[in-house]
Amino acid sequence: ESGVRCAAVGNEHIKNQEILKEIALNDSDRKVCYSCVRNPNLSDQGILLEIAFLSKIETVRGEAIRHINSRNFLEIIALSDPSEHVRGRAVSNHTLTNEGFLEFVARNDLSEHVRSNAVRRISNKEVLTNILNDDGGWVRREVLDNPNFDNSEIIEDVVYNDMFEPVREAAARNIHLCDESILIDLVKNDSNRFVRLFALKNPN
Numbered sequence: 001e002s003g004v005r006c007a008a009v010g011n012e013h014i015k016n017q018e019i020l021k022e023i024a025l026n027d028s029d030r031k032v033c034y035s036c037v038r039n040p041n042l043s044d045q046g047i048l049l050e051i052a053f054l055s056k057i058e059t060v061r062g063e064a065i066r067h068i069n070s071r072n073f074l075e076i077i078a079l080s081d082p083s084e085h086v087r088g089r090a091v092s093n094h095t096l097t098n099e100g101f102l103e104f105v106a107r108n109d110l111s112e113h114v115r116s117n118a119v120r121r122i123s124n125k126e127v128l129t130n131i132l133n134d135d136g137g138w139v140r141r142e143v144l145d146n147p148n149f150d151n152s153e154i155i156e157d158v159v160y161n162d163m164f165e166p167v168r169e170a171a172a173r174n175i176h177l178c179d180e181s182i183l184i185d186l187v188k189n190d191s192n193r194f195v196r197l198f199a200l201k202n203p204n
Contacts, residue, residue, distance in 0.1 A: 006035040015041045021051060030057050037063040049073055058083040065089045071096055084111035091118045103127050112136035123148045137164030144170035152176045165192055173198035180204065 008014070009023055009032055024036035036042065037051060037060050045068065052064040052073075061077075062085050068074060075098070078090035090096065091105050091114060099122055106118035106127075115134065119142040122128055128149045132140055143149055144158065144167060156179060159171035171177060172186055172195045186199035 002029055002031055005029065005032050010035040010039050012040050014039060017042055017044050017047050021047045024051050024060060025055055030059070033057055033060045034063060036060075043067065045069065052077060052086075058085050061086045062089040065093060068093065069095045071098065075101055078105055078114075084109075084113050087111065087114045088117045091121065096121075099124055099127075106131055106139070107134075112138050115139045116142045119143055119146060122146065125149060125151065129154065132158070137162075137167055140164065140167045141170045144174055149174070150176040152178055156182055159186065159195070165194075168192060169194045169198055173202060175203060177202060178204045 009020065014020065020036045020039055020042050024033045027033050027036075033055065034057070042048065048064045048068050049070070052061050052068060055061045055064070061081065061083070065074070065077060065086060066089060074090045074093050074096045078087050078096070081087050081090070087109065088111070091102060096102070102118045102121050103124070106115050106122060109115050109118070115136060116138050119128070119131055119139055125148060128143050128146055129151060132143050132154065134140055140162065141164070144155065155171050155174050155177045159168050159177060159182070162168050162171070169192065177183065183199045183202055183204060187196050190196050190199070
């Protein structure tokens with residue numbers, strides 16, 4: 001029955017957005033609520049904002065946020081929602097382009113997941129370099145995977161010395177790791193097989 005109801009509320013022939021909102025906010029079946037928000041006809045920004053702020057289901061709030069185009073409201077959600085999943089969705093929304101705000105989130109959110117999402121959106125090289133001091137290994141890895149981070153000297157240091165293996169792996173595959181002797185040394189001698197593999201595949 002749940003599957004049938006999900007298919008019904010997600011059907012593109014249902015165009016009444018107020019009805020979709022009422023179901024999304026009040027139905028007892030979480031899957032039905034989520035299917036409502038995924039209905040392609042649910043596009044009214046006011047209704048999406050109501051769902052993003054009022055739904056008690058984090059996946060429903062997160063899906064609504066994907067379709068919101070108000071930078072101010074996205075910033076409010078990114079700072080205030082109790083769910084790291086929802087805050088992460090907010091900072092990943094491409095309407096949110098204020099790098100100063102993204103830097104603030106990348107430095108201050110308690111969730112490593114949210115900070116990592118913010119780092120993906122940052123282009124300022126100096127800011128990215130400073131974020132490499134983050135205690136969160138996954139945050140540091142996002143810096144190394146960010147195409148705007150091109151400090152080869154720091155990348156060389158990280159590939160040998162970072163304590164979190166996925167960070168070293170990201171450094172090994174970074175296209176700005178250009179020193180051929182370092183790449184050869186990593187391929188021949190590194191204890192981490194993924195570091196060896198990424199160094200081998202590095203186009204430099």
